Every structure is written in C-alpha cells, then in structure tokens.
Amino acid sequence: MTFAAAGEPLLAVERLRVEFPTRRGTLVAVHDVSFSIAPGEVLGVVGESGAGKSLTGAAIIGLIDPPGRIAGGSVRLAGRRIDNLPYDAMRLVRGREIGAVFQDPLTSLNPLYTIGRQLVETIRTHLPLGESDARKRAIALLEEVGIPAAARRIDHYPHQFSGGMRQRVVIALALAANPKLIVADEPTTALDVSIQAQIIALLKRLCRDHGTAVMLVTHDMGVIAETADRVAVMYAGRIVEIGPVADVIHRPQHPYTVGLMGSIPSIVEERERLTQIDGAMPRLTAIPPGCAFNPRCPHAFERCRRERPELIPAGATVAACWLVAQMP
C-alpha cells in the first residue's frame, strides 16, 4: 500500500498530462501524474489553488473545458481505457461508472427541474428501470443521503433546499447508478463546519456501505485526515508526495508537504508562529527549471535547480525530492 494500492486497481492513471494551448505557447497544467485507486479506497488529493488537483479530477471524468485537452498518458477504469473515448461513450461512463460531486451544489443542479425529475432522468439513463421504479429508487436514495420526508421533498426544486441539503441531493445524484468511483471536487468547501461534518460522515458511510471508491479533491487537510486512506499532494501540476494519510500528515518527506502541514493552524496545539513557506506557487508560465519547489525550499541545493526529481520511495510514502534520494 505504498506506491500503488494493493491488488487490481479500480482506477489507474498513468503519466496524465493536461495542456492548455495559449497564444504564448502551451501551458502544461497537469504534468505526468500517475496514481491508482483500489476498489473502496478513498484517495485524497490536496494542493493549493492552481496546483492542478481539480483538473486531474476533471480529466478523469472527461470534463476538461476546451481548449484544454488531455495531451498524454492514460486513464483506466477497471482495466478499460477511458481517456480516449468518444463523447457519447464517455457520457455513459460518467454517471454509470463514475459519479461526480462538485463544490457548489447550486450549480450542479438544474434550477428549473424538480430534484425528482433530475434523479429519475439520471437513473433511467443508466439503469433499465421504468418511470415508477426509478422514482422509488430516487426516494430510496434521498432517504439514504438523509433527506427527511423524502417522498414529499422529491417534488421540490433545488432552491427550496438549504446548502447542506442540496449537497446531499448532489450526492444522491452521483450515487444514482451505483458507480464504482466518485470524483468529489471540494464537496464540503462551500458548506459551514457543522454541515461539512455531516457531509463527510455521509460520504464515509456511503463508501463503506456500497464499496465505492472516492477521489476526494480538496484544499482542506483536515477533511483529508478524517476521510482518506491515502493522500496525494500536488504542487505546480505534479504529485510531489503520495502515501498513507497518517504518514503524509505526521511524517511528511517532501519539504513542501512539511511546510504545508506546519502552516495549518490547529485547534489543539498552541504555537506562537505558523511555519511559513515564503513566496507563492509559480505560475504555469514560469515554472522554474529543476524541482518546481526549489526557489521556496529551505533545503534546496545545486542539483534541485538543475534536475527534476521523480517520485522516490521515502519511509512509508513516496516523494519527489532529491533530499529523500540522498538519505541512506
């Protein structure tokens, strides 16, 4: 369970590359990203804005907005390649095999249709059910995600639900066809703490009950700590460290991960100062040569400025850092 998940992976991403052609040349937003997710596993993907975490998720579900495109690598779901499927074939994979939950539940739902209609449509697109059976399944799903009086609420419109309840509806939609994988992009970021706790508990319970794997993209390390089995840390379009969640949080190897963990204020520990990583993540137009983190890294040396490190096993995790390579 270090580099890759044990056993046959459900999702295998190999050297994924996402590019955006611009007038001033091609921007590589996701660069040689490789990871896998085992059935029923929760993989957290963290990073700061612009690190490429959301784009990685979007590439997997085939929702990269043009002119962005997958320019290399492969995405396999249960052994089948899905990154080069035609649009219509991908539409069937999305929903049936991969569910998606996005940050803002209001924009994920169509405001003009009742949630029942949206659920029934999704269910009937992917499962061979008649109208009344689909409606029964929709009510059962709403009950499962904790919406009170589901049989009545099913005929309500999205605006009649609160933010937390809407996110529950979106999760019900993602689960409609019983997919094997859910890609959740910042599912709790728009919600208040107490509601966030409810949604996290819900996601965890559903994964356990259905054996659904989750790729959880978030900037919130606390959410990852509570939910994920493994975590991948992204920086400037690449994975810089990946490993079991407890190891990455308590024994991070990459200096960026170390800085990131130290910069998070805690409600338990009292500190006079937070660890500070000076500077900011480079823009995609100005990624430094060598290791992209070297200008901000307190331990950078000559080799870091020349040569880019690949992921190297380090302790229980894998980190892309020359320091790690030097350790005995």
Add this chain to the structure above:
Amino acid sequence: MNSGAALLDLRGIARYFDVSPPWLDRVLERRGRVTLKAVDGIDLAIRKGETVGLVGESGCGKSTVARLIVGLYAPTRGSIQYDGVTIAGQGTTTDARALRHARRGMQMIFQDPYASLNPRWRVADIVAEPIRAHAPATSRAQLDERVAALLVQVGLAAADGVKYPHQFSGGQRQRISIARALSTNPQFLVCDEPTSALDVSVQAQVLNLMRDLSHALGLTYLFISHNLAVVHHIADRVGVMYLGRIVELAPTRELFANPQHPYTRMLLDAVPDLEMTGKSRVAVAGEVPNPLDPPPGCTFHPRCPFANERCRQEIPKLRAAGGGARGEAACHAVEEGRLPPRAIPLAIPL
C-alpha cells in the same frame, strides 16, 4: 472582564434589515413587513492591545458587526463607544473632530483581496488614499516616503508602489490591504475573514504578519472568521455567534479546552481533526434556522440536546458561566448547572 479600559465598547448593539417584498406585492398578497435581525443585541468590550476573535457560521451576523463598528452600517439599537467617544447609535457625539479622530483610529481589512483593491489604481495610490482623506495637507514627498515605509513593513518592496493590483498574488494583495489599513496609524483593526480567500501556506504568511504587526505597533484586532483553527491561533479572547447573538465569550484557551455552550461544543466537535486522534464526529443534527423566522427563546433550542421548556420561551442572557469557568455563556442549561460535562463524542452510527 478584568482591568484595562475598553478601547471599543459595543453596548446592546443591534442591526435590523427590512427585507420586505415591494409594497404592491405586500398589499396584493396581504403580507406584512419582513425584518431580518442580522445582529440582535450584542455587548462586547475590546481592551487595548487585545485580539478578539468572532466565529460563527454563515449568516450569524459576524460581518454585520464588523460593518457596524467601522460605520458602514448605522445601528438600529444600542451604541458604539471608541476610546470613550460614542461614535454610533444613541448619544453619538456631535463633536465632528472627535468623530473624525475616532474614525481615523480604526480601519478595516476585507475578505477578498481581489475585490477590495481598485484594479485601475497603482498600489501607491491605493495605500495613500486613507492618508489623503484624513490629512489632505500631506505633501507628495511625505506621502511617497510613508507609502514606501508601509510597503516594506508588510513585506513588500518600496518599488512595488508603481505596480497595479493584478500584478500581485492573493497573499501579496492582502498585504497591500494591510498596508492601506495601517496608513493612518490606526490603533484598532477590524479584520473580516482576512485569510479566508487564501491558500493555507499564504494564510500562514498573513497570520504571522498580522501577529508581528500587533506586537510591533500595539494594535488591537477584532478578527472575524468562520475558521475556528485560525481564531484559536490568533485571538486572545473568542466570541461565538449564533443567529445575531453572542452565545459564548471566553479567553481562547478556556473556550477551546472547556467550551460551555452546547453550540460551541458542537462546533468544536465538527472541526476536522489533523491530529487524527481517532475522534469520531458527532453527526450534528439540523441546520441553522431561517434567520427571517428565528425560533423563539434560545435560537439554538431546536438543535440543542439539552433544551427544555424554558429554553423554548426565554432568551438566555450572556452571563458568567460559573463552575470555575472564566468565560460567559448565554445558556439556561449552563446557568442552571444542568449541562453535563463535555461528553466524549459518541461514534457516528454507521
């Protein structure tokens, strides 16, 4: 609270908003006026040099408090005193000079560094604007010197003054906001979610800077945030707001180690835990009620496991929690001593 005169004193401050539908709709649909009680009676005294944190979920009125203090809203009820001068509400001073002096003494830092800086102004002009407003006689040379010093103080370069906001990252823009706020030599800064739009590593930079500045300049902060960990890090005292009222106010260490009010306990249990102590969350039931139609009595009672008949009828007042606790809580159960000690959170039924 103990010694030290209050620099800022909010007394029974309230702000209501009329959110009624248009007159014609009201007549045709026979509906009455609708009032949103964004802030409904808050007493809060902030001493010189202290950092008070205000936390709460969206819609609890914490930003309205910030706007009341800096004068962006006028209070519906109550009064605000700054340095002994009543600057808003009942008994506002008629002394224009004293009022101006008080206004110069407080500045605000906003949440969104992308929206709070004019994109068509150079940074030097943005930072100099409050000085121009409060001391129009300042010469160009003095202004330039002051702006350069301010930019250096917040960790930017003096030469950055000629650039425009879009040339800076989010964290640097928030430094510009801080420089602008410091330009009139204020004593008191109202910070409304100053790091919420920033990434964690950048948030750490800004929090460290704010703490350094408070030590160096003896600043007093009201720090508003929805993030309990950030408030825990920066504040000396914390107030917890729920639906327009402060439900608990205590020294930071006390509040986090020994929360009294059931809502505070619930919030603390809900925060995702990096320590991974294996703590299971209490799946908190329910959501914040509609603020247009708040429940009677204690507004938290529909979600509170300890609510009884009194809670459903009588609004609890903020009073000393007693029992060795140094904070204050607005809770009948705390007052009557019928609140059990903070429970080890039960596992979520799976």
